[in-house]
Amino acid sequence: MKSRMRLFLIILATVLGGFSLVLYTTLSEEIILKGITYCTSSLSKLAYGSFTFFISAFLAGFLASLVVVRDNSWPHFLISAAIVGKMLFLLFFGYWAISFWSVTGLHISLIAGLWAGFFGAAKFPLAPM
Template sequence: MQSRTRIFLTVLATAIGGCCLQLYVTLSKDVLFNGIQFCTSSNQDLVLGTVAMFLSATFAGFISSLIVVRDNFWPHFFISLFIIGKLSVAALCAPWGGPLWFEIGLHSSLLAGLWLGWYSAEKFPLAPV
């Protein structure tokens, strides 16, 4: 693969993966569970919402990995930096209604789901090589 094509696919996969992650997390967190907050949500909503966010991140990681044709992990690295940056800004500005450990757990599940999506796309038998 040429260098320009590889860079283009990396940028495209980062943009599409980031948008998919944001869309699916918003759908699972805010639409399906009406906003997950530690203080106001039930335990069942917290568990199901966190699992839904994890699955959303897994799906976004899978899509990103298929766009870059399985030989490139840079989109996942950049999206991971975005997630860590979002957590850092949230930790400094404190715009949530729960403890910091809960937000760290949510963002850790996003990171784990993103990289699980990368790994599952690597092992997916129908993915292009």
């Protein structure tokens, strides 16, 4: 595969994975859970929210892996860096409306789901070589 095509696929997978991550987390947070907040939600709803965030990130990581060749993990590194960058931005500029550990746990759930999707797609029998 030519380097231009490989770079194009990396960019495409990063954009599609990032947009699908935003879409799936918004769907799970606003539609399935009907607005989850740390202060007003029950403990079971927070645990279910973490699980739906993990599944959303798993789907985004799986989709990004199917766009690029299986051994290419650059889109996942870039999306993970964007998640960590978002967390650091919130930390440095003081936009924590909820508990630090709750937000950290949700972001770790996103990163773990993203990489689980990557490894799940590597074992998927119909994935491109």
